[in-house]
Amino acid sequence: xxxxxxxxxxxxxxxxxxxxxxxxxxxxxxxxxxxxxxxxxxxxxxxxxxxxxxxxxxxxxxxxxxxxxxxxxxxxxxxxxxxxxxxxxxxxxxxxxxxxxxxxxxxxxxxxxxxxxxxxxxxxxxxxxxxxxxxxxxxxxxxxxxxxxxxxxxxxxxxxxxxxxxxxxxxxxxxxxxxxxxxxxxxxxxxxxxxxxxxxxxxxxxxxxxxxxxxxxxxxxxxxxxxxxxxxxx
Numbered sequence: 001x002x003x004x005x006x007x008x009x010x011x012x013x014x015x016x017x018x019x020x021x022x023x024x025x026x027x028x029x030x031x032x033x034x035x036x037x038x039x040x041x042x043x044x045x046x047x048x049x050x051x052x053x054x055x056x057x058x059x060x061x062x063x064x065x066x067x068x069x070x071x072x073x074x075x076x077x078x079x080x081x082x083x084x085x086x087x088x089x090x091x092x093x094x095x096x097x098x099x100x101x102x103x104x105x106x107x108x109x110x111x112x113x114x115x116x117x118x119x120x121x122x123x124x125x126x127x128x129x130x131x132x133x134x135x136x137x138x139x140x141x142x143x144x145x146x147x148x149x150x151x152x153x154x155x156x157x158x159x160x161x162x163x164x165x166x167x168x169x170x171x172x173x174x175x176x177x178x179x180x181x182x183x184x185x186x187x188x189x190x191x192x193x194x195x196x197x198x199x200x201x202x203x204x205x206x207x208x209x210x211x212x213x214x215x216x217x218x219x220x221x222x223x224x225x226x227x228x229x230x231x232x233x234x
Contacts, residue, residue, distance in 0.1 A: 033232055053213070058126075061086070062155050087111070
Protein backbone atom coordinates (compact mmCIF):
# COMPACT_ATOMS: atom_id res chain seq x y z
CA UNK A 1 0.00 0.00 0.00
CA UNK A 2 1.34 3.43 -0.97
CA UNK A 3 1.20 6.58 1.12
CA UNK A 4 -0.86 8.26 -1.59
CA UNK A 5 -3.39 5.41 -1.83
CA UNK A 6 -6.96 6.80 -1.65
CA UNK A 7 -8.37 6.49 1.86
CA UNK A 8 -5.02 6.66 3.65
CA UNK A 9 -5.07 9.33 6.34
CA UNK A 10 -2.76 10.95 8.87
CA UNK A 11 -2.44 9.33 12.25
CA UNK A 12 -3.59 12.59 13.81
CA UNK A 13 -6.85 12.24 11.90
CA UNK A 14 -7.42 8.64 13.01
CA UNK A 15 -8.99 9.82 16.26
CA UNK A 16 -12.61 9.97 15.20
CA UNK A 17 -14.55 13.16 15.73
CA UNK A 18 -16.90 11.10 17.89
CA UNK A 19 -14.13 10.47 20.40
CA UNK A 20 -13.11 14.10 20.49
CA UNK A 21 -16.71 15.03 21.22
CA UNK A 22 -17.26 12.57 24.03
CA UNK A 23 -13.93 13.31 25.72
CA UNK A 24 -14.88 16.96 26.10
CA UNK A 25 -17.25 15.77 28.82
CA UNK A 26 -16.46 14.48 32.28
CA UNK A 27 -16.43 10.67 31.90
CA UNK A 28 -18.27 10.09 35.18
CA UNK A 29 -21.12 12.28 33.93
CA UNK A 30 -21.15 10.45 30.59
CA UNK A 31 -21.48 7.13 32.41
CA UNK A 32 -24.21 8.43 34.71
CA UNK A 33 -26.26 9.71 31.77
CA UNK A 34 -25.69 6.98 29.18
CA UNK A 35 -25.33 3.75 31.16
CA UNK A 36 -29.09 3.52 31.92
CA UNK A 37 -29.73 3.63 28.16
CA UNK A 38 -27.57 0.58 27.38
CA UNK A 39 -28.52 -3.08 27.68
CA UNK A 40 -26.78 -4.74 30.61
CA UNK A 41 -25.12 -7.36 28.39
CA UNK A 42 -23.53 -4.61 26.31
CA UNK A 43 -22.39 -2.71 29.39
CA UNK A 44 -20.90 -5.91 30.80
CA UNK A 45 -19.10 -6.64 27.54
CA UNK A 46 -17.55 -3.17 27.62
CA UNK A 47 -16.46 -3.52 31.24
CA UNK A 48 -15.06 -7.02 30.73
CA UNK A 49 -12.93 -6.01 27.72
CA UNK A 50 -11.72 -2.76 29.29
CA UNK A 51 -10.77 -4.55 32.52
CA UNK A 52 -8.33 -6.72 30.54
CA UNK A 53 -6.52 -3.84 28.84
CA UNK A 54 -2.88 -3.12 29.62
CA UNK A 55 -0.75 -0.13 30.47
CA UNK A 56 2.24 -2.30 31.40
CA UNK A 57 2.86 -3.29 27.76
CA UNK A 58 3.25 -0.43 25.31
CA UNK A 59 4.57 -0.11 21.75
CA UNK A 60 7.04 2.39 20.35
CA UNK A 61 7.00 2.43 16.53
CA UNK A 62 9.94 4.30 15.07
CA UNK A 63 9.32 6.20 11.83
CA UNK A 64 6.76 3.89 10.19
CA UNK A 65 6.39 4.41 6.44
CA UNK A 66 3.82 1.99 5.03
CA UNK A 67 0.19 2.92 5.88
CA UNK A 68 -0.84 -0.75 5.84
CA UNK A 69 1.79 -1.62 8.43
CA UNK A 70 0.86 1.31 10.63
CA UNK A 71 -2.78 0.35 10.67
CA UNK A 72 -2.03 -3.35 11.13
CA UNK A 73 0.15 -2.64 14.16
CA UNK A 74 -2.66 -0.57 15.69
CA UNK A 75 -5.07 -3.44 15.06
CA UNK A 76 -2.75 -5.93 16.75
CA UNK A 77 -2.33 -3.62 19.73
CA UNK A 78 -6.10 -3.39 20.12
CA UNK A 79 -6.52 -7.15 19.74
CA UNK A 80 -4.04 -7.88 22.53
CA UNK A 81 -5.28 -5.12 24.84
CA UNK A 82 -2.30 -2.77 24.47
CA UNK A 83 -3.67 0.67 25.25
CA UNK A 84 -0.80 3.05 24.44
CA UNK A 85 1.04 3.21 21.11
CA UNK A 86 3.82 5.75 20.59
CA UNK A 87 4.75 6.70 17.03
CA UNK A 88 7.95 8.63 16.31
CA UNK A 89 7.47 10.86 13.27
CA UNK A 90 11.14 11.72 12.81
CA UNK A 91 11.16 11.21 9.03
CA UNK A 92 7.56 11.84 7.89
CA UNK A 93 4.00 11.93 9.10
CA UNK A 94 2.49 8.70 10.34
CA UNK A 95 -0.15 7.50 7.88
CA UNK A 96 -2.57 4.62 8.30
CA UNK A 97 -5.33 2.90 6.38
CA UNK A 98 -8.63 2.81 8.32
CA UNK A 99 -9.79 -0.12 6.19
CA UNK A 100 -6.94 -2.15 7.72
CA UNK A 101 -7.25 -0.78 11.26
CA UNK A 102 -10.87 -2.01 11.33
CA UNK A 103 -11.94 0.32 14.12
CA UNK A 104 -8.93 -0.31 16.36
CA UNK A 105 -8.29 3.43 16.35
CA UNK A 106 -11.42 3.91 18.45
CA UNK A 107 -9.88 2.08 21.40
CA UNK A 108 -6.09 2.50 21.24
CA UNK A 109 -4.50 5.72 22.50
CA UNK A 110 -2.08 6.87 19.78
CA UNK A 111 0.63 9.32 20.83
CA UNK A 112 2.84 11.04 18.26
CA UNK A 113 6.41 12.18 18.96
CA UNK A 114 8.86 14.07 16.80
CA UNK A 115 11.94 13.57 18.97
CA UNK A 116 13.53 10.24 19.89
CA UNK A 117 14.95 11.56 23.15
CA UNK A 118 11.52 12.67 24.32
CA UNK A 119 9.89 9.28 23.81
CA UNK A 120 12.81 7.56 25.56
CA UNK A 121 12.52 9.91 28.54
CA UNK A 122 8.76 9.35 28.68
CA UNK A 123 9.13 5.56 28.65
CA UNK A 124 11.79 5.57 31.35
CA UNK A 125 9.75 7.94 33.50
CA UNK A 126 6.92 5.40 33.27
CA UNK A 127 9.28 2.64 34.39
CA UNK A 128 9.13 0.81 31.07
CA UNK A 129 12.00 -1.39 29.88
CA UNK A 130 12.67 -0.77 26.20
CA UNK A 131 13.14 -4.00 24.23
CA UNK A 132 13.91 -3.82 20.51
CA UNK A 133 12.47 -6.24 17.97
CA UNK A 134 15.52 -7.53 16.11
CA UNK A 135 16.33 -10.54 13.94
CA UNK A 136 19.36 -11.34 16.10
CA UNK A 137 17.80 -10.68 19.49
CA UNK A 138 18.89 -12.68 22.51
CA UNK A 139 15.34 -13.02 23.85
CA UNK A 140 12.60 -15.24 22.50
CA UNK A 141 8.98 -14.06 22.31
CA UNK A 142 8.02 -16.07 25.41
CA UNK A 143 10.53 -14.10 27.49
CA UNK A 144 8.54 -10.89 27.09
CA UNK A 145 5.78 -12.08 29.42
CA UNK A 146 8.19 -11.98 32.38
CA UNK A 147 9.15 -8.32 31.89
CA UNK A 148 7.02 -6.37 34.39
CA UNK A 149 6.78 -3.17 32.38
CA UNK A 150 7.62 -3.40 28.69
CA UNK A 151 7.93 -1.01 25.77
CA UNK A 152 8.28 -3.08 22.60
CA UNK A 153 10.28 -1.05 20.09
CA UNK A 154 9.56 -1.58 16.39
CA UNK A 155 11.76 -0.14 13.66
CA UNK A 156 11.24 1.53 10.33
CA UNK A 157 10.48 -1.02 7.61
CA UNK A 158 13.63 -0.18 5.64
CA UNK A 159 16.16 1.36 8.04
CA UNK A 160 15.29 -0.30 11.32
CA UNK A 161 15.45 1.46 14.69
CA UNK A 162 17.19 4.83 15.04
CA UNK A 163 20.63 4.55 16.67
CA UNK A 164 19.72 6.59 19.74
CA UNK A 165 16.57 4.55 20.30
CA UNK A 166 18.40 1.25 19.79
CA UNK A 167 21.02 2.35 22.32
CA UNK A 168 18.29 3.01 24.87
CA UNK A 169 16.97 -0.55 24.55
CA UNK A 170 18.29 -2.83 27.27
CA UNK A 171 17.59 -6.04 25.34
CA UNK A 172 16.45 -7.33 21.96
CA UNK A 173 13.85 -9.91 21.04
CA UNK A 174 13.66 -12.07 17.91
CA UNK A 175 10.92 -14.06 16.21
CA UNK A 176 12.37 -17.56 15.64
CA UNK A 177 12.02 -18.79 12.07
CA UNK A 178 12.84 -22.11 10.44
CA UNK A 179 12.13 -21.28 6.80
CA UNK A 180 14.27 -19.69 4.11
CA UNK A 181 13.00 -16.15 4.60
CA UNK A 182 15.17 -14.02 6.87
CA UNK A 183 12.58 -11.54 8.12
CA UNK A 184 8.87 -10.91 8.56
CA UNK A 185 6.74 -7.87 7.88
CA UNK A 186 6.91 -5.54 10.89
CA UNK A 187 3.19 -5.84 11.53
CA UNK A 188 3.39 -9.65 11.56
CA UNK A 189 6.34 -9.56 13.94
CA UNK A 190 4.45 -7.13 16.17
CA UNK A 191 1.45 -9.46 16.38
CA UNK A 192 3.60 -12.48 17.28
CA UNK A 193 5.55 -10.59 19.93
CA UNK A 194 2.52 -8.90 21.47
CA UNK A 195 0.66 -12.20 21.73
CA UNK A 196 3.50 -13.51 23.88
CA UNK A 197 4.17 -10.27 25.77
CA UNK A 198 0.55 -9.97 26.95
CA UNK A 199 -0.03 -13.66 27.72
CA UNK A 200 -1.17 -14.21 31.29
CA UNK A 201 -1.13 -10.55 32.30
CA UNK A 202 -4.00 -9.12 34.29
CA UNK A 203 -5.55 -5.88 33.09
CA UNK A 204 -3.86 -2.93 34.75
CA UNK A 205 -5.26 0.31 33.40
CA UNK A 206 -5.73 3.06 35.95
CA UNK A 207 -9.23 3.71 37.24
CA UNK A 208 -9.24 6.96 35.29
CA UNK A 209 -8.38 5.27 32.00
CA UNK A 210 -10.93 2.52 32.55
CA UNK A 211 -13.63 5.09 33.26
CA UNK A 212 -12.61 7.11 30.19
CA UNK A 213 -12.82 4.07 27.91
CA UNK A 214 -16.09 2.91 29.42
CA UNK A 215 -17.60 6.34 28.79
CA UNK A 216 -16.31 6.13 25.23
CA UNK A 217 -17.89 2.72 24.71
CA UNK A 218 -21.25 3.87 26.06
CA UNK A 219 -21.09 6.88 23.76
CA UNK A 220 -20.52 4.64 20.73
CA UNK A 221 -23.44 2.45 21.78
CA UNK A 222 -26.18 4.99 22.52
CA UNK A 223 -28.06 6.39 19.55
CA UNK A 224 -28.00 10.20 19.57
CA UNK A 225 -25.66 10.25 22.55
CA UNK A 226 -24.70 13.83 21.67
CA UNK A 227 -28.29 14.96 22.20
CA UNK A 228 -28.38 13.40 25.65
CA UNK A 229 -25.08 14.96 26.68
CA UNK A 230 -25.88 18.37 25.23
CA UNK A 231 -29.25 18.42 26.96
CA UNK A 232 -27.44 17.84 30.25
CA UNK A 233 -24.94 20.58 29.45
CA UNK A 234 -27.75 23.00 28.70
